[in-house]
Amino acid sequence: MQQDIKTPGPHHSPTRIQLGAGTTFLPGKKDESVKELIDHVLKHGYVILPRLFSETLVEEAKEEVGRLEKAEWEGRRREGGRNGFEGFRTRRVYALADKSRVFDEFAINETVLKLNDYFLQENYLLTSFHTVTIQPGEKEQSMHTDDGLINLPRPRPLMGIGTMVALDPFTADNGATTLIPGSHLWPDSRLPSRSEMIPAIMPAGSMVYFLNTLWHSGGANKTSQPRRSLTVQYCQPWIRPIENMIVAVGWEDLDAIPKRLLTLLGFSLNEFMGYVDGRAPRTGVEMRKKRLVEWAVKQKELENEKRRSGKGKNESKL
Ligand SMILES: O=C(O)CCC(=O)C(=O)O
Structure with a gap:
């Protein structure tokens, strides 16, 4: 395998793009088939990909989430997560790549990888892959950006991409991810407020794809049904x-x-x-x-x- 390992050398990088006062990134390959989606992300920080996954796959995934949640949550004293961020009424099944082969397609979708090829550097990685089931009665998650633990001033280099896959339709009432369009452009001095957030309303099988610098949160579930979803997140290849x-x-x-x-x-x-x-x-x-x-x-x-x-x-x- 030695011959596969490249030695460090001069980097002939393309020009870094700066988005407002919030985000910078080195653009990669721009596939024509996703050009409009890329433009939407550049402008708003996110894009909704409606019905990206087939009904059959979504049904299979819901069944598998049910099986895993039963195995991991039955008999637990806690109803949900260990802190407000995980969500006290939100159930997460982590390590999906280890536990089932049903979810693989969600991590390697062609359209998503084409978008990643543009926004992230070559050899990017999967950094998080788990279920997020927001149960009835759950409150709004705190507003955050997924690069919040990285203490670099804005405009800061893009560290990764977040996505949420709706297994149930995402509605304004059942805890759809809420986000602030354009907040990937903001400087550090501008903080988010709830009134600026909009729900990512989308049918089952859809995905919301967003830059790590975009302010967002899980929504409150005011219905009597759980909001089942997956989160698939990617990071730059040099974060290791x-x-x-x-x-x-x-x-x-x-x-x-x-x-x-x-x-x-x-x-x-x-x-x-x-x-x-x-x-x-x-x-x-x-x-x-x-x-x-x-x-x-x-x-x-x-x-x-x-x-x-x-x-x-x-x-x-x-
Ligand atoms: O559940 C959601 O809609 C968003 C979850 C999220 O942003 C997170 O847990 O980091």
């Missing part, structure tokens, strides 16, 4: 350590590593950044280890079973 320390280090005996070093290696959180399945990375690693051991035992049993039945066949031939 040079060596992937978490994979580079064997997990067999992490306790042998000094705690301070473990923190530096990334077995730690920055606010909530760095979570694994919504938990601290060490907890995530222990879960994965347990699963690997169970898998290895099962493999061994299957091998033994095969050997036994093979032997049985030979015996019957004799």
Whole structure:
């Protein structure tokens, strides 16, 4: 694999584009088929992609969300998240890429990737992929930008893209994502107010696609039905350590590593950044280890079973 690794060299970057006083980015390839969508995002900071996903896929996804929520939430004392940001009446199933193959299409949709190819730099990454089910009675989430933890002044480089996929229709009453059109252009000195927010009303199967510098929030659910959705978020390719320390280090005996070093290696959180399945990375690693051991035992049993039945066949031939 060595030959695939490029050495750092001079960057022949295109000219950086600045959007108002809020956002800058290096434009990538502009596919003609998404030109109008790109123009909408440049002007408003977001675009709604109506009925991007088929009814069949949406139905399958809703069923799978139901299955995962049942597995993860039944018997829990909490009705929803651990804090106001997660939403006390909002259920999230994290690590979708690990738990099911039903959601894959939502992360690699051609139109979305074409938009990303323009707004993000080559080799961008998936940074968040989970369900967001806003249950009846949930309040509005606090207004935020998804790059809020990155302490750089505006206009600031675009760190990533956020998307919300409506599995149920998003309405003004059921908790549709609310956003402030044009707020990706604002300087740091301008703060958002609720009165400026509009709901991203869209039919099931649609997506709202937005820049990380856009002010938005989950809406309040005033209906009697949950608002089911997925969030798929992408980030710039350089938002990561040079060596992937978490994979580079064997997990067999992490306790042998000094705690301070473990923190530096990334077995730690920055606010909530760095979570694994919504938990601290060490907890995530222990879960994965347990699963690997169970898998290895099962493999061994299957091998033994095969050997036994093979032997049985030979015996019957004799
Ligand atoms: O649920 C939504 O509509 C938005 C959620 C959101 O912005 C977030 O959790 O960061």
